[in-house]
């Protein structure tokens with residue numbers, strides 16, 4: 354291990370980057386995202402950061418991103434993901450190698466194109482609840498933070514579609530679950546940039562460590578409760594199915610929608626060696642990955658539309674035209690969503706651990722180094738996005754626009770891309786079109802989100818808008 358460390362330390366000197374102390378001091382002062390942006394400006398498209406004993410090399414050039422994300426040998430997540438272990442265990446997001454591959458194969462049919470449209474109804478139903486809750490805000494027209502409303506909506510959607518149960522978090526006054534997820538993300542961010550807290554023993558006995566354990570307990574208790582309930586319902590119902598000798602696997606092939614949890618329970622009943630713990634890890638992973646990301650995108654898109662009245666109007670008019678012509682295809686709204694995913698890349702960076710020496714461009718990255726895709730900056734590459742700080746959905750409408758296969762990677766790409774990408778796009782279109790049809794989003798004077806890359810990008814000061822009910 355020491356020899357590896359010395360070897361990596363020597364190699365790291367060939368890559369530009371700050372010292373650990375410079376990084377910690379400056380990122381504390383200006384925030385991690387701004388610091389990374391500055392580092393990109395100062396050191397160029399490839400730069401390195403030491404986080405404790407772990408070396409991270411950040412890449413932003415689409416050619417390099419293509420090499421990294423297409424690689425079939427780069428399937429293990431980087432060391433910093435380990436901090437999520439006690440919560441998400443060996444679920445799909447954190448798992449690596451052959452175990453990951455088996456799970457991915459098992460879970461992919463749950464997001465098959467053919468059954469996606471079946472998710473629309475629960476998405477629309479939950480959106481109606483959201484609209485009713487927001488109408489209250491529209492009557493006063495006062496500025497408010499829209500994010501908490503959206504996140505409960507997204508939680509209800511993932512509960513119902515992935516778990517096959519209704520949660521109605523939107524109708525509860527306060528969701529303990531959502532709060533615990535947000536706390537864990539905050540702790541993760543704080544821990545990642547604190548030399549002391551990166552040490553497991555120190556973290557374990559620190560206040561932050563205790564807070565972390567309390568959050569994990571809340572989240573695991575909720576999943577256990579849900580699993581117990583689901584298993585009971587499921588056993589009652591599958592005994593009937595089994596009696597009629599229907600082949601359960603047929604259902605998996607898309608004859609009717611099965612919540613993803615149903616698939617896991619069926620696999621277990623049909624002899625797939627998934628333990629209860631493994632099922633819980635997948636449930637936790639999907640609950641987190643499926644609601645936290647979508648919440649941020651919807652909230653940021655509402656904010657961006659509130660700031661860009663012309664774009665909002667155009668998206669609204671497209672909805673009216675589509676309703677008149679009875680068509681579902683909404684190219685402008687889709688472009689708005691893509692531009693929002695570019696502008697506020699909600700997973701701003703994600704990383705892997707190199708397990709065998711890897712050539713990326715002219716660099717050979719040695720094994721045990723962590724490589725990070727800094728998608729937020731790739732999405733600001735002026736060669737592909739002129740005036741990158743301008744919110745301009747037409748970029749995604751022009752067929753001739755100067756693009757690169759890997760200049761737009763909000764969902765990652767390649768074998769470890771986002772399994773829920775199509776599901777997310779459906780939910781985004783469904784929610785944003787319903788909200789746009791009902792409300793006009795108005796700006797709040799002087800408000801600007803302060804970006805916080807807490808695994809998923811959030812806004813430290815909320816996402817403030819005003820609403821006006823449309824006629």
Ligand code: HEM
Pocket residue numbers: 445446447457515638639642643644646647650699700703704762763764765768769770771772773774776777778
């Ligand atoms: C706009 C919303 C979303 C965005 C921007 C997004 C983005 C991403 C990104 C960038 C990754 C790769 C992370 C990494 O390599 O560390 C990822 C992975 C993943 N996402 Fe999403 N995601 C979204 C929605 C969803 C939804 C709705 C679900 C589930 C229903 C989901 C489930 C997952 C899972 C399970 C993985 C791990 C896949 C694997 O490693 O095989 N995501 N997502």
